[in-house]
Amino acid sequence: MTFRSILRNSSETRAAACFLAPSVCGVILFVLWPVCETVRRSFTDARGASFQGLANYESVLGNSAFRLAAANTARFLCICMPLLLAGSLALALLVRAVRRGARTFRTLYLLPMAVPVASIAFLWNVLFHENGLCSRVLQACGAQPVDFMGTGAAFWVLIGTYLWKNSGYDMILWIAGLDGIDPGYYEAAAVDGAGTWQMFRRITLPALRSTLCLTAVLSLINSFKVFREAYLVAGAHPHESMYLLQHLFNNWFEALDMGRLTAAAVLLALALLIVLAILLRLGREDA
Amino acid sequence: MKRSSPVAFALLALAALPTLWVLWFLISGALAPEDEILALYGPVLTEAEGTARWTLLPSWPTLRPVVRLLLDTPEFFAMFWNSCEQSFPQAAGQILVGAPAAWALSRLRFPGRKFLFAVYMALMVLPFQVTMVAHYIVLSRLSLIDTVWAVILPGVFSTFPVFIMKKGFDAVPHALLESAALDGAGHACIFFRIGLPLGVPGILSAFVLGFLEAWNAIEQPMVFLESARLRPLSLYLTDISAADAGLALAASLLMLAPAMLIFLFGQKYLELGIQASGLKDV
Numbered sequence: 001m002t003f004r005s006i007l008r009n010s011s012e013t014r015a016a017a018c019f020l021a022p023s024v025c026g027v028i029l030f031v032l033w034p035v036c037e038t039v040r041r042s043f044t045d046a047r048g049a050s051f052q053g054l055a056n057y058e059s060v061l062g063n064s065a066f067r068l069a070a071a072n073t074a075r076f077l078c079i080c081m082p083l084l085l086a087g088s089l090a091l092a093l094l095v096r097a098v099r100r101g102a103r104t105f106r107t108l109y110l111l112p113m114a115v116p117v118a119s120i121a122f123l124w125n126v127l128f129h130e131n132g133l134c135s136r137v138l139q140a141c142g143a144q145p146v147d148f149m150g151t152g153a154a155f156w157v158l159i160g161t162y163l164w165k166n167s168g169y170d171m172i173l174w175i176a177g178l179d180g181i182d183p184g185y186y187e188a189a190a191v192d193g194a195g196t197w198q199m200f201r202r203i204t205l206p207a208l209r210s211t212l213c214l215t216a217v218l219s220l221i222n223s224f225k226v227f228r229e230a231y232l233v234a235g236a237h238p239h240e241s242m243y244l245l246q247h248l249f250n251n252w253f254e255a256l257d258m259g260r261l262t263a264a265a266v267l268l269a270l271a272l273l274i275v276l277a278i279l280l281r282l283g284r285e286d287a
Numbered sequence: 288m289k290r291s292s293p294v295a296f297a298l299l300a301l302a303a304l305p306t307l308w309v310l311w312f313l314i315s316g317a318l319a320p321e322d323e324i325l326a327l328y329g330p331v332l333t334e335a336e337g338t339a340r341w342t343l344l345p346s347w348p349t350l351r352p353v354v355r356l357l358l359d360t361p362e363f364f365a366m367f368w369n370s371c372e373q374s375f376p377q378a379a380g381q382i383l384v385g386a387p388a389a390w391a392l393s394r395l396r397f398p399g400r401k402f403l404f405a406v407y408m409a410l411m412v413l414p415f416q417v418t419m420v421a422h423y424i425v426l427s428r429l430s431l432i433d434t435v436w437a438v439i440l441p442g443v444f445s446t447f448p449v450f451i452m453k454k455g456f457d458a459v460p461h462a463l464l465e466s467a468a469l470d471g472a473g474h475a476c477i478f479f480r481i482g483l484p485l486g487v488p489g490i491l492s493a494f495v496l497g498f499l500e501a502w503n504a505i506e507q508p509m510v511f512l513e514s515a516r517l518r519p520l521s522l523y524l525t526d527i528s529a530a531d532a533g534l535a536l537a538a539s540l541l542m543l544a545p546a547m548l549i550f551l552f553g554q555k556y557l558e559l560g561i562q563a564s565g566l567k568d569v
Contacts, residue, residue, distance in 0.1 A: 009396065015474035016397040023388030024403075026444035031410050034421030041420065091302060097295045107554065108303040111310070114550035117503040118521050119313055119539040126339055131330035136338040145338065164305060169561060176562035214565050217412070221447070224414035228505045249416035253510070258420055265417040276412050 035269070042262040056263035066264060068240060069248040072155070076244065077223055080159045084219055085212065087163060088170035092178060095171065109168030120161065121232035124149070128157060149234050155241040162226045169222070170215050177211030178204070213283030217276060312341070317540035319345030321352050321533030332535060352537035363523065363538060370519040371545075373438045373508070374501035380443035381497045382452075382490055389452035389489070390482050394464060395474070404453070407446040415506045426511060437511035438519075442501055448493035454564040455489015456482060492560020495553040502546050 045052050060066050091109060095102050127133050128148035135145035148154065185203045194202070227246035230238060236251055237243075245268060252261040316324065323346060325332075331339045356363050391397070392404050422441055423432070431437045459482060467477050483490070508519050520542050550557070 012395050012474065013397040016391040016395040016400075019387035019391035019395065019474075019478070020403070022384045023444065023449060026384060026440075027407070027410065027446060030422075030425065030441045030444040031418070031446065032406075034418040034425050035410070035413070037421035037424060038418055091299070094295045094299050097292060098299060101296065101299075105299045105303060106558065107551075108306050110554065110557070111306055111547075111550070114499060114543075114546045115309060115313075116521065116539070116542045116546055117505060118523075119543055120309075122535060122539055123309060123312065126328055126331050126341075129331040129339070131338045133339050133341055136340070139338065167302075172558050172561040173565035176565045179562075180566070211565050217408075218564070221412055221414075224416075227416075228503065231505060246414070246416050249419060250506075253419055253423075261420055265420070269413055269417050272412050272414075273409055276409065280408075 038262045038265050038269075041258060042266045044259070046256065046258045052259070056259040057267070060260050060263045060267065063260065065243075065248055065251075066260075069243050069245045072241065072243055073245045076155070076158065076226075076242075077220070080162050080223065081216065081219055083159070084163055084166055084170060085215060088167040088215075089174050089208075091167060091171040092174035096175065096178060106168070106172070109171055111168070112165045113169060115165075117228040118232060120165075120229050124157065124161075124229065124233045128153075150239050152239070152241040154234065154239045158226055158230055158242050161229055162223060165226075166219060166222050170219060173211060173215045173218065174208070177208045177215075180211075181207045210283040213279045216279050220272070220275065220279075313536065313539055313543060315343075315345055315348075316536035317353060318348040318350065319352075319536070320347055320349050321355075323347070324352070324533040324536055328535075352534050353541065356534050356537050356541065360534070363520075363534075363541075365516065366518055366520045366523045367541065369435075369517055370502060370521065370542075373435055373504070373519055374498055377439045377442040377501040378494050378497035380439065381445065381448040382494055384443055385449040385493065386452055386483070386486070386490055387478065389449045390456055390478050390486070392449070393453045393456035394459065394461075394482065407449055411446040411450055419506070419510060423510065432511055433513045433517065435512075435517060438501075438504065438507045442497075442504075442507070445497075448497050451493040451496065451560055451564050452486060452489040454566065455492070455560055456486045457566070458489075458563055459485045488556040488559035489563055490560075491553050491556035492558075492564075495549055495557045498549055499546055502542075 042056055043051055043053065095105050095109075098105070125132065129135070130145050130147035130150075132148075134148060139145055146153075148157065181204065185207075186199055189199050189203060224246065227244055230242055230244065231247070231250070234242070236247060236254070238247065245264070249261060249264065252258075252264070319327070327341065328339050330337045392400060392407070426432050426437045426441075431440065463481055463485075464477055467481055472480070503521055504519065505521055508517070508522060512518060520538075523538070
């Protein structure tokens with residue numbers, strides 16, 4: 001390394017430090033410190049005073065509400081993520097295939113992002129209340145009215161809302177990935193007599209691997225936001241099929257059950273970080 | 288892939304139907320008079336008998352519920368203002384603090400860069416509930432609980448906008464920066480003259496996403512704000528009282544309007560920014 005390059009590097013490092021300082025200070029104060037505090041508290045009693053070892057973790061893992069919420073959250077993620085990823089990929093392929101109206105469709109699919117949570121909650125109520133529109137349709141068909149949010153259907157309403165809100169966002173991500181594929185591959189494959197399905201499987205899907213992983217990460221982040229609609233409609237204690245970890249955390253917070261809350265938070269954070277690490281690793285390999 | 292197929296068009300149109308219906312429902316409903324809303328949705332909103340009905344068009348379109356909400360309902364106006372006061376500074380602050388940081392993470396070389404970006408990504412994956420307690424403790428130690436800052440400040444330092452903007456800056460070609468540096472431009476100059484103008488899609492999409500997020504905030508105001516006078520609109524709509532039930536859709540429209548306007552103004556950049564965020568790390 002020459003003297004000049006060291007000088008240049010150190011000036012670059014200094015510039016980077018200046019650029020990063022406000023953000024890093026704020027992140028340490030408002031994000032990193034809270035995270036560390038959460039980890040510390042998970043090993044102490046409710047007032048954060050005395051060290052308790054793994055007592056909080058044992059209590060959390062033995063708690064039936066935690067098991068229910070964790071299972072529901074896992075079930076939610078395992079069902080809605082594949083559906084969302086596949087559905088939005090299909091939308092992306094279709095949008096690229098039509099000539100007219102593609103812009104309008106992109107707008108229409110992205111629009112749900114801008115519909116406020118409170119409006120959606122209102123709509124849910126009108127549709128799925130015991131006296132709501134869906135019950136009316138059921139009654140017209142001769143069936144009994146159903147309070148959908150009080151049955152297992154609530155879970156599927158949650159899934160539907162998540163898919164509706166996020167498919168546009170993911171579609172844009174897929175389109176970016178699809179646009180990045182060299183059309184030469186398809187031409188070469190066509191010359192070799194490959195069919196559409198073969199091309200999709202052999203060229204498109206492998207090329208989309210890193211897009212898939214990033215889209216999955218971003219969808220995972222957004223998946224925790226369905227709690228807002230769920231909470232606004234069904235409150236702190238919804239039907240047990242959609243009792244998510246977020247409900248549990250909220251209720252433990254209200255009950256000032258800090259020991260269990262922080263221990264459960266650490267477990268959730270660990271699970272998410274492991275998923276994140278796996279997804280990023282998978283996305284990197286072919287780069 | 289080149290032909291335009293009617294089947295594709297039909298499938299896309301089918302997928303767009305729910306969105307169209309929702310928009311129609313919210314907009315046409317906001318133009319219906321209060322007694323009509325009560326007649327249609329009373330069974331859901333209040334204790335009224337019967338089942339809810341839906342009509343394609345309001346029988347007598349009027350702006351009166353909207354006007355009444357704006358002029359005669361001071362608590363609505365206060366909450367609308369609270370929402371603005373908590374959302375705009377939050378989104379603007381994210382850009383102010385996040386853009387330089389994103390630039391450094393994207394285009395400057397320094398030791399620990401990859402590690403720092405990994406930390407930012409890890410933090411952006413954590414949902415609000417994970418750090419809720421600790422946030423509460425930190426904010427109360429800074430005596431910010433029950434002030435607007437309790438909602439704004441943690442939002443400003445969210446790491447997600449940094450991620451989006453970093454991805455946007457990744458598209459700025461290195462060659463451009465090198466030639467600027469050869470011409471003697473300093474790091475600050477390069478950032479302001481080249482980075483910011485070329486990073487506009489990333490920055491604006493971070494702004495739009497940040498705004499929508501803040502506008503819809505439920506958890507943060509619920510946990511960090513105790514007094515009712517600080518409550519934002521997102522919390523008002525749900526506990527709209529039976530007496531005001533006829534105003535529910537008008538309120539919903541007024542909440543939808545700013546979000547929709549910002550979304551439509553920023554849509555072009557939003558798409559570009561989202562696209563950039565899906566690209567591989569360079």
